[in-house]
Amino acid sequence: MPSEYDVIVIGAGPVGENVADRAVQGGLTVALIEAELVGGECSYWACMPSKALLRSSEAVRAAGRLEGAKQAVTGPVDAAAVLRRRDAFTNGWDDSGQVEWVASAGIDLVRGHGVISGEREVTVRSAESAATEAASERVLSARHAVVVATGSAALLPDIPGLAESSPWTNREATSAEQIPSRLAIIGGGVIAAELATAFASLGSHVTALVRSELLSGQEPFAGELVGAALRELGVDLRLRTSPASVERGDDGVVRVTTDDGDVVEADEILVATGRVPRTSDLGVERIGLEPGRWLETDDTLLVLGADGTPLAGDWLYAVGDVNHRALLTHQGKYQARAAGDAIAARANGTALHDERWGRHVATADHAAVPQVTFTDPPVASVGLTAAEAEKQGVLTRVVDFEIGSVAGASLHADGYRGTARMVVDEDRGVLVGATFVGSDVHELLHSATVAIVGEVPLERLWHAVPSYPTISEIWLRLLETYGRSNEQVEQ
Numbered sequence: 001m002p003s004e005y006d007v008i009v010i011g012a013g014p015v016g017e018n019v020a021d022r023a024v025q026g027g028l029t030v031a032l033i034e035a036e037l038v039g040g041e042c043s044y045w046a047c048m049p050s051k052a053l054l055r056s057s058e059a060v061r062a063a064g065r066l067e068g069a070k071q072a073v074t075g076p077v078d079a080a081a082v083l084r085r086r087d088a089f090t091n092g093w094d095d096s097g098q099v100e101w102v103a104s105a106g107i108d109l110v111r112g113h114g115v116i117s118g119e120r121e122v123t124v125r126s127a128e129s130a131a132t133e134a135a136s137e138r139v140l141s142a143r144h145a146v147v148v149a150t151g152s153a154a155l156l157p158d159i160p161g162l163a164e165s166s167p168w169t170n171r172e173a174t175s176a177e178q179i180p181s182r183l184a185i186i187g188g189g190v191i192a193a194e195l196a197t198a199f200a201s202l203g204s205h206v207t208a209l210v211r212s213e214l215l216s217g218q219e220p221f222a223g224e225l226v227g228a229a230l231r232e233l234g235v236d237l238r239l240r241t242s243p244a245s246v247e248r249g250d251d252g253v254v255r256v257t258t259d260d261g262d263v264v265e266a267d268e269i270l271v272a273t274g275r276v277p278r279t280s281d282l283g284v285e286r287i288g289l290e291p292g293r294w295l296e297t298d299d300t301l302l303v304l305g306a307d308g309t310p311l312a313g314d315w316l317y318a319v320g321d322v323n324h325r326a327l328l329t330h331q332g333k334y335q336a337r338a339a340g341d342a343i344a345a346r347a348n349g350t351a352l353h354d355e356r357w358g359r360h361v362a363t364a365d366h367a368a369v370p371q372v373t374f375t376d377p378p379v380a381s382v383g384l385t386a387a388e389a390e391k392q393g394v395l396t397r398v399v400d401f402e403i404g405s406v407a408g409a410s411l412h413a414d415g416y417r418g419t420a421r422m423v424v425d426e427d428r429g430v431l432v433g434a435t436f437v438g439s440d441v442h443e444l445l446h447s448a449t450v451a452i453v454g455e456v457p458l459e460r461l462w463h464a465v466p467s468y469p470t471i472s473e474i475w476l477r478l479l480e481t482y483g484r485s486n487e488q489v490e491q
């Protein structure tokens, strides 16, 4: 293998793989360095296994909401079969399939831990040498760019006794071989809500300790509807409650003392309190950056130095979780496409389109980040919440509608419960945010993303006719509730 490449990518998660692929397609040679499994957190301990843990129980509950189907589906979910299905999605934590794809894409995979050892230089310590401490290092240099795609890891809050109690992070939870009888969860964000749903559905008695509100970054009705559903699943949901201390006794039982003096007992405790960047052992101090911090970038994903401008020579990029722009696989891969193409354009001396919405920038990170929280009901959101729009000074109008009163939804599930909200920028007459909560709203989300990214005037949206009878008719109801501008003039 050569020691000089056009581009070196550190981290072969979904985002690193994509930036490498894009750079190869731009005619460049690429080395992709991975310390663990090619495919990263998403494939093995995050998106894929967590969704596999959720889906079967969701399907059973969906049948239970339909007269006629519910009589046919009467038994409990087979947790062991769900775990086997999860194992199939993670390929038994074997990345050989993804390694094959890397080779077929013309990318050189280098196994080991990458450290930035100088400008355009990365030293790779092989996994074996890290274990034996034998010196087996390779120094690689990059003619054009080094891309950091090292992702994020679970944040462990400083709660007395927690670290000593063998807590689960997303890794242990998504790779669990058994369903614990009692699971305590700290946190009220996306991971906590999804994994509370998964484990409660698979038979755990879940106690969730949420220091503020559930899903507090989203529209308030999202947390209310998901919280009600979790309680129906038997989750002991404790809002505005924090753990004061944690202890795992000799009997193996974890005891969490809450700030109101109560004691919660559990067999396992899952920490879902946010993420930290994987930059603490990356050598960034050699180039004037602080280890353990997120890497701030411009919109072409070039890393910014302490002075807020890209490092001299435009050689260091950061994509995916590690830049903290949006901790989502699809958004990281979007950044990867922009960065990979920008690297190729800069290397080949072709035009750089770094204007807003240009080919080489990740503009959507600021305007239209879609996210589905795979609870039951799921929460599908994109763009700004009403509170965020107001905070940004947008002249905001909010329109809400109950999804259950749409014909398609009432056919979809008996007693369909759900809410939709659109957030409108009144000055521009366009949508800037949308949230849907309700069974199977996932697939509605992309329509809202297209409307926001395309800045489609609401007047034109009236001509996008939703099929009857589908849940998409919610669009028509939202527009009718908003009213047409000529109606407003007449009033």
Ligand SMILES: Cc1cc2nc3c(=O)[nH]c(=O)nc-3n(C[C@H](O)[C@H](O)[C@H](O)COP(=O)(O)OP(=O)(O)OC[C@H]3O[C@@H](n4cnc5c(N)ncnc54)[C@H](O)[C@@H]3O)c2cc1C
Pocket: 010, 011, 012, 013, 014, 015, 016, 033, 034, 035, 036, 037, 038, 039, 040, 041, 042, 043, 045, 046, 047, 048, 050, 051, 112, 113, 114, 115, 149, 150, 151, 152, 170, 174, 191, 278, 281, 282, 319, 320, 321, 322, 326, 327, 328, 329, 330, 331, 332
């Ligand atoms: C439980 C859970 C569920 C999630 N569900 C979803 C979901 O449904 N949809 C969604 O969009 N997002 C989801 N996410 C978020 C998603 O997992 C991340 O946004 C995504 O994995 C980020 O990709 P990445 O490539 O930036 O980083 P990662 O996937 O973290 O990959 C980084 C890679 O870099 C490697 N690495 C790190 N440091 C080095 C080094 N110095 N040298 C060599 N290699 C290194 C790591 O081993 C890893 O393989 C979920 C997250 C969690 C925790």
Ligand SMILES: NC(=O)c1ccc[n+]([C@@H]2O[C@H](COP(=O)([O-])OP(=O)(O)OC[C@H]3O[C@@H](n4cnc5c(N)ncnc54)[C@H](O)[C@@H]3O)[C@@H](O)[C@H]2O)c1
Pocket: 157, 158, 186, 187, 188, 189, 190, 191, 192, 194, 210, 211, 212, 215, 216, 242, 243, 272, 273, 274, 275, 326, 327, 328, 371, 372, 373, 374
């Ligand atoms: N379906 C998806 O798209 C999906 C699924 C899972 C994760 N993710 C991504 O992973 C990221 C991380 O998820 P997350 O749930 O860990 O983070 P989060 O930021 O969504 O939620 C963190 C939660 O922990 C709480 N918290 C923080 N510190 C605490 C402390 N010391 N004590 C008690 N509570 C504390 C917060 O109040 C919040 O409720 C998310 O930003 C999301 O983008 C996405």
